[in-house]
Amino acid sequence: MTRTFKIGIFSDEEKFISGIKNLQEQEFQIHDVFTPYPVHEVFHLLKRRSRLPTAAYFFGLFAIIATLAFLYYTSVVDWPIVYGGKPFNSFPSFIVVTIVLTIFTVTIASLALFSARSKLFPGRENTIFDHRATDDKFVIVVETEIMDAASAERAGKLMEEQGAIEIIDKKFEKIAS
Amino acid sequence: MYNSKIRGPLVEGNKTFGQITRDVIAPMEVRLGLWWPIVFGISTAAGIYGFYSIYITVYKGIGTWGVNNTVGWGWAIVNFVWWIGIGHAGTAFSIFLLILRQKWRTSINRAAEAMTVFAVISAALFPALHMGRVWLAFYIFPYPNTRGPLWVNFNSPLFWDFTAITAYLLISASFWYLGMLPDLATVRDKSTSKIRKALYAFFSLGWTGSSRHWIRYESLSFILGGIAAVLVVSVHSIVATDFAVGIEPGWHSTIFPPFFVVGAIFSGFAMVMTLMVLIRKIYHLTDYITDNHLDAIARILIFISLIMGTAYLSEVFIAWYSGNEFEMFTFFRNRITGEYTMQFWGMIVCNAVIPQLFWFRKIRRNWIWLLMVSLSINIGMWLERFNIVITSLNKDYLPSNWASYTPTPIDIGVFVGTLGLFGIGVLLFMRYIPMMAISELKSVAHIGNKQED
Numbered sequence: 007m008t009r010t011f012k013i014g015i016f017s018d019e020e021k022f023i024s025g026i027k028n029l030q031e032q033e034f035q036i037h038d039v040f041t042p043y044p045v046h047e048v049f050h051l052l053k054r055r056s057r058l059p060t061a062a063y064f065f066g067l068f069a070i071i072a073t074l075a076f077l078y079y080t081s082v083v084d085w086p087i088v089y090g091g092k093p094f095n096s097f098p099s100f101i102v103v104t105i106v107l108t109i110f111t112v113t114i115a116s117l118a119l120f121s122a123r124s125k126l127f128p129g130r131e132n133t134i135f136d137h138r139a140t141d142d143k144f145v146i147v148v149e150t151e152i153m154d155a156a157s158a159e160r161a162g163k164l165m166e167e168q169g170a171i172e173i174i175d176k177k178f179e180k181i182a183s
Numbered sequence: 184m185y186n187s188k189i190r191g192p193l194v195e196g197n198k199t200f201g202q203i204t205r206d207v208i209a210p211m212e213v214r215l216g217l218w219w220p221i222v223f224g225i226s227t228a229a230g231i232y233g234f235y236s237i238y239i240t241v242y243k244g245i246g247t248w249g250v251n252n253t254v255g256w257g258w259a260i261v262n263f264v265w266w267i268g269i270g271h272a273g274t275a276f277s278i279f280l281l282i283l284r285q286k287w288r289t290s291i292n293r294a295a296e297a298m299t300v301f302a303v304i305s306a307a308l309f310p311a312l313h314m315g316r317v318w319l320a321f322y323i324f325p326y327p328n329t330r331g332p333l334w335v336n337f338n339s340p341l342f343w344d345f346t347a348i349t350a351y352l353l354i355s356a357s358f359w360y361l362g363m364l365p366d367l368a369t370v371r372d373k374s375t376s377k378i379r380k381a382l383y384a385f386f387s388l389g390w391t392g393s394s395r396h397w398i399r400y401e402s403l404s405f406i407l408g409g410i411a412a413v414l415v416v417s418v419h420s421i422v423a424t425d426f427a428v429g430i431e432p433g434w435h436s437t438i439f440p441p442f443f444v445v446g447a448i449f450s451g452f453a454m455v456m457t458l459m460v461l462i463r464k465i466y467h468l469t470d471y472i473t474d475n476h477l478d479a480i481a482r483i484l485i486f487i488s489l490i491m492g493t494a495y496l497s498e499v500f501i502a503w504y505s506g507n508e509f510e511m512f513t514f515f516r517n518r519i520t521g522e523y524t525m526q527f528w529g530m531i532v533c534n535a536v537i538p539q540l541f542w543f544r545k546i547r548r549n550w551i552w553l554l555m556v557s558l559s560i561n562i563g564m565w566l567e568r569f570n571i572v573i574t575s576l577n578k579d580y581l582p583s584n585w586a587s588y589t590p591t592p593i594d595i596g597v598f599v600g601t602l603g604l605f606g607i608g609v610l611l612f613m614r615y616i617p618m619m620a621i622s623e624l625k626s627v628a629h630i631g632n633k634q635e636d
Binding site for chain 2: 038039040041042043044045048049052054055056058059062066076077080081084085087089090092096099100102103105106107108109110112113114116117120121123124125126127128129130131132133134135137138139140141142182
């Protein structure tokens with residue numbers, strides 16, 4: 007299925023923000039926006055939220071329990087050895103390994119989750135709406151498939167009024183993002 | 184909040200975003216000067232010497248090193264601690280400054296993280312070789328084995344060290360790579376050659392700069408930064424406990440962990456300074472790595488240098504104040520005076536005295552001085568590790584055990600080899616990866632610049 011998009015290119019951050027606001031006021035659905043660096047206002051406007059911190063917390067919790075359980079199993083259950091007269095379960099000296107492995111697990115697991123959720127992995131080719139978005143332009147993408155020709159035209163007009171330097175119509179066979 | 188008019192602009196010259204992209208990518212696209220192949224050749228030669236020395240070490244055993252029954256830890260451990268210290272630059276620099284929201288880190292963090300990765304790889308070589316039978320190095324992994332299963336000693340700082348360094352290497356490499364994603368995508372979209380485009384497309388993992396990508400990217404950087412900040416303190420504390428749990432005079436001291444951590448950050452920042460001064464000079468990046476940036480690093484260096492001086496003094500003071508004759512002997516007869524007195528005074532001069540030159544604004548603003556002082560700190564920090572490792576071991580409790588230590592050409596070769604490895608890594612980094620975080624530079628480009636006023 008071919009999908010059509012109207013793409014507004016902005017070269018100024020403030021005009022770009024007001025472009026998004028205007029489109030939202032007129033109740034246009036914004037497909038996505040692309041920026042050369044993170045713009046925090048965009049996250050508020052498009053209600054983008056990340057639950058990675060929550061996930062990371064649970065990864066950490068899992069790692070702490072798993073590491074301590076492993077240390078307990080190896081040092082107390084499986085093959086107990088007395089080191090320097092310390093008890094088998096010498097908890098204080100397990101703390102260091104636990105901290106390090108927790109940090110390690112949280113890092114690797116969060117990275118994996120990030121990669122899976124954002125669909126970023128080696129060889130992945132996500133649709134690039136306009137390649138200038140990684141350089142110096144701010145890009146708003148509105149899907150026009152779902153609306154009639156007149157409102158598609160209006161979306162383009164609106165962006166132009168807000169200072170878009172270019173409005174492009176593009177068709178894509180398949181969208182990956 | 185970040186628009187401090189006192190600090191001055193973070194990027195000078197009112198750059199547009201397009202200009203920033205071009206300026207940072209330019210070193211990857213211009214024809215190389217003659218210096219690059221020359222330095223690369225030297226590094227490769229050093230690497231080959233190192234490879235040969237490692238071959239001899241593995242083939243004949245560590246008897247080819249200068250270590251003996253008394254001085255069981257020689258150059259290998261000195262160099263290991265030195266490299267790990269340098270490896271703290273990346274995390275200290277980019278992670279501490281990230282969570283403290285110090286925006287001036289932006290033009291330097293990428294290079295500092297790259298240095299960390301290469302330095303930690305160099306460091307990890309030494310303990311592995313020091314095991315003697317390096318092909319059995321995997322014994323240190325706690326895995327279910329046919330030897331019992333006998334587990335490793337989880338109470339031992341040497342094992343903690345292994346976990347800490349492995350984790351540190353993988354975490355700093357991931358953090359570095361994550362930061363690179365948007366910039367690799369920029370290179371992909373900017374490049375005209377097909378092969379280059381395909382390569383950078385592969386490594387940028389399909390980054391598009393979508394708002395969905397950015398929000399997760401930001402929150403992931405803060406998660407990684409926040410938890411890895413612990414590692415800046417923990418890794419070198421654990422290295423310090425390797426020494427502090429030993430009952431050698433001069434090692435058995437509670438000051439070791441903080442003393443080592445501060446020393447690590449000191450040598451790391453000094454190495455960042457050395458590299459930044461050179462990169463800035465070679466690639467004419469004075470608009471990005473401004474005088475103010477170097478000034479800030481120099482100020483941090485004076486501060487740390489004062490802490491180092493205090494630590495050296497307090498060690499000597501405590502040796503005297505404790506009244507312990509072995510401690511007294513180690514510090515007063517075997518360090519301040521004695522066989523290795525040059526190394527002790529070299530350390531004091533390089534680490535505690537010479538950096539005081541940074542009190543002068545003129546010196547903080549002169550690249551030759553910055554280079555000289557930062558190099559002297561690097562040398563001083565190496566001497567410090569030599570002092571700690573060798574002078575405590577060579578004359579301990581039993582005079583009949585006393586022995587001298589001199590490195591062999593094989594010892595020197597492994598060290599020179601790691602220097603070569605580090606050099607090769609940094610040169611390839613400067614050639615194939617954007618040296619500064621382009622996307623982060625864009626987000627701070629307006630700070631302190633004219634249109635803001």
